Amino acid sequence: MATKQIQLTGAGGQGLVLAGIILAEAAMRDGKNVAVAQSYGPEARLGASKSDVIISTEKIAYPQVIKPDILLCLSQDAFDKYSPAVDSQALIVVDSTHVNVQGRNTVVQLPLSRAAVEQVGNKLVTNMVALGALNALAHLVSWENLQKAVALRTPPKYRDQNLYALEVGQRLAQENQTKEV
Amino acid sequence: MRAQELVQGNEACARGALYAGCRFFAGYPITPSSEIMEYLAREMPKVGGICLQMEDEIASISAVIGASWGGAKAMTATSGPGFSLMQESIGYAAITETPCVIVDAQRWSPSTGQPTKAAQGDVMQARWGTHGDHPVIVLTASWVREVFEMTVHAFNLSEQYRVPVILLLDEVLAHLRENVILPEPGELEVVERRRPERLEDFKPFSNEMIVNFGEGARLMVTGMAHDEWGFPAQGQKAAEQLQRIVSKIESRADQLALYRAHFVDDADIIIISYGITSRAVEAAGHQLRAQGLAVGWLDLKTLWPFSDKLIRSCTERAQYVLVPELNLGQLVREVERAVRGRVAVEHLGRVDGYLITPQEICQRVQALLRAGVSHGL
Structure with missing residues (x-):
C-alpha cells in the first residue's frame, strides 16, 4: 500500500469524525503517515458529516480525499451524495439498516446499526462496528493497533463496549465474505 | 526517538502557545477556533496560567492587552466575526506597542458566513482591519507541525518588537489532524521581552524595551497619540512616533519574510501561495515537474510585512506568476504591485468553502503554458 484514501460519511452525531481519528491513530501506530480532515455543516447534529482519512507510506501533501479507495456510508443522504463519484474499483460499504443501494450490486451491505443495537446494546457504537467491518474487508491497519486506538480515544466507561463493537463489525464482515464465497 | 502523535491544528496552536511561555488566554468560543481555548482551559491552569472565557471578543482582546502589560505572554483566538470585533483594540495594541498574539482561524465570510467552511478571506483585514497606519505582523501555516512552530514564532516576534502578531489559520488546517513529532523544550528558540537596565529615566514609548505594570517604572498607556513618556503628542512629535512604530516592522520586511521556495531558479511559472492552499500547490508542483514542466513554487509563511524583494527575486526569470487563494483576490494584488508589470500575474480564486x-492548479498551469507557447514566449 502506498496511499489509501478513505471517506467515512453519514450524519452528524454518528461518530464519523471519531471513527476517522481512531483509524488514523491506528495507522500512525503502524508506522504510516496520516491526515484526517473533517467536514460538517453548521448543525449540531444530523447535518451531513464526513471524515477524510489518508493513510500513506509517503508524505501527504494534499490533506483531503480526492478519489476514495474506500467509502463508508451510514446514511442514505451520504450514499446518494458520495457514491456516484466513486469509481468501480473502490470498496463501498453501507449500513443496510438505513441505506437502500438501489440496485448498485457492487456495494457491500451490512446491517451495521442493527448489529450495534442487537449485539452490543447501544446504537451509538455503530461507528465502531463500521470500523471493525471496514478493516476486516480492506485490511487498512493492524487489528492490535486498531484496538489500542479505540482504547485510547474512547471514554473509559464505554471502552469495553467500543472494543466489543469492533469485534462485532469484524465478524459481520467475515460472515458476509463467507456468504459471498 | 520520540513517538509520533496524532495532533489537530488547533491543538498544535495551543501547545505552541504554552511552549512559547503564554500564560494568559482570553477568548470567546467560535468555530473553527474553539479547540484552542478548550485545550488551554484544561492545560493552562496546570502551568500556573490563566484561561478566561470573556463575554465577547472585544473583552477578550482587551483582557489580553491588559495581561500583557501585567507581564504575561498573552493570546486570544477567534474566527472572522470575532476578528472583526477585535479590530479597534488591535489598533490600541499597535499604538501602545503591546506584545500579544491573535489567532484567526479563517472561515467562509463575510458576517456569520459558513462557520464550518474554509477561506483565506481575512488577509487584507489582518493587515488593514484597524483604522489608520499601524504596525502588525501576520504569519500563516500549512501543516500541523508548522502551526506549532509559527505560534511560537508569533510570540517571539511580538515580544521582540512589541507588536501585535496575527496568526492566520483556516478551518481545514485548524481541524486537520496529522501525525507529528512536536518540538521538545529547548528545540525552538523562545524570546523574552527586553527590560531596560535603569527604570528611573526609562521612556516607555521610545524603543522595543518594556517594563510591566508594577515593576517601578512610570507608565501611562494610552491609545491617544503620545510622546516617549506616554503623554499626549501632536504635530511633528505624533508623526515621529507613528513613523517609528510602523518602520520598526516595515523596515524589516525582508528579514521577517519566512518562506519555502521550490525550483524558483528554474521555472517559467512561479506559483505563490500560503496557508492550506500551499498543500495543493506542493502536490501539483511535483506532478507538473514530473511531466517535465518548468514550474516553481513559493510558499509564504510571513504575509505582512510583505517582502517585495522576495517576490521580485523569486520571479525574476519567470514568464507567469499564479496566485491561488481561497478568496476573490487579495494577496494577488500585493504580488502584482511587487512585480511591477514585469511578469503576468494570474489569480486562481475559490470561494465555495472547499x-x-x-x-485545478495543474490544469491552470498547463493552460497558461499552452497560451504562453502560442504567444511565442
Whole structure:
C-alpha cells in the first residue's frame, strides 16, 4: 500500500469524525503517515458529516480525499451524495439498516446499526462496528493497533463496549465474505 | 526517538502557545477556533496560567492587552466575526506597542458566513482591519507541525518588537489532524521581552524595551497619540512616533519574510501561495515537474510585512506568476504591485468553502503554458 484514501460519511452525531481519528491513530501506530480532515455543516447534529482519512507510506501533501479507495456510508443522504463519484474499483460499504443501494450490486451491505443495537446494546457504537467491518474487508491497519486506538480515544466507561463493537463489525464482515464465497 | 502523535491544528496552536511561555488566554468560543481555548482551559491552569472565557471578543482582546502589560505572554483566538470585533483594540495594541498574539482561524465570510467552511478571506483585514497606519505582523501555516512552530514564532516576534502578531489559520488546517513529532523544550528558540537596565529615566514609548505594570517604572498607556513618556503628542512629535512604530516592522520586511521556495531558479511559472492552499500547490508542483514542466513554487509563511524583494527575486526569470487563494483576490494584488508589470500575474480564486485541488492548479498551469507557447514566449 502506498496511499489509501478513505471517506467515512453519514450524519452528524454518528461518530464519523471519531471513527476517522481512531483509524488514523491506528495507522500512525503502524508506522504510516496520516491526515484526517473533517467536514460538517453548521448543525449540531444530523447535518451531513464526513471524515477524510489518508493513510500513506509517503508524505501527504494534499490533506483531503480526492478519489476514495474506500467509502463508508451510514446514511442514505451520504450514499446518494458520495457514491456516484466513486469509481468501480473502490470498496463501498453501507449500513443496510438505513441505506437502500438501489440496485448498485457492487456495494457491500451490512446491517451495521442493527448489529450495534442487537449485539452490543447501544446504537451509538455503530461507528465502531463500521470500523471493525471496514478493516476486516480492506485490511487498512493492524487489528492490535486498531484496538489500542479505540482504547485510547474512547471514554473509559464505554471502552469495553467500543472494543466489543469492533469485534462485532469484524465478524459481520467475515460472515458476509463467507456468504459471498 | 520520540513517538509520533496524532495532533489537530488547533491543538498544535495551543501547545505552541504554552511552549512559547503564554500564560494568559482570553477568548470567546467560535468555530473553527474553539479547540484552542478548550485545550488551554484544561492545560493552562496546570502551568500556573490563566484561561478566561470573556463575554465577547472585544473583552477578550482587551483582557489580553491588559495581561500583557501585567507581564504575561498573552493570546486570544477567534474566527472572522470575532476578528472583526477585535479590530479597534488591535489598533490600541499597535499604538501602545503591546506584545500579544491573535489567532484567526479563517472561515467562509463575510458576517456569520459558513462557520464550518474554509477561506483565506481575512488577509487584507489582518493587515488593514484597524483604522489608520499601524504596525502588525501576520504569519500563516500549512501543516500541523508548522502551526506549532509559527505560534511560537508569533510570540517571539511580538515580544521582540512589541507588536501585535496575527496568526492566520483556516478551518481545514485548524481541524486537520496529522501525525507529528512536536518540538521538545529547548528545540525552538523562545524570546523574552527586553527590560531596560535603569527604570528611573526609562521612556516607555521610545524603543522595543518594556517594563510591566508594577515593576517601578512610570507608565501611562494610552491609545491617544503620545510622546516617549506616554503623554499626549501632536504635530511633528505624533508623526515621529507613528513613523517609528510602523518602520520598526516595515523596515524589516525582508528579514521577517519566512518562506519555502521550490525550483524558483528554474521555472517559467512561479506559483505563490500560503496557508492550506500551499498543500495543493506542493502536490501539483511535483506532478507538473514530473511531466517535465518548468514550474516553481513559493510558499509564504510571513504575509505582512510583505517582502517585495522576495517576490521580485523569486520571479525574476519567470514568464507567469499564479496566485491561488481561497478568496476573490487579495494577496494577488500585493504580488502584482511587487512585480511591477514585469511578469503576468494570474489569480486562481475559490470561494465555495472547499479547498483548491492539485488538479485545478495543474490544469491552470498547463493552460497558461499552452497560451504562453502560442504567444511565442
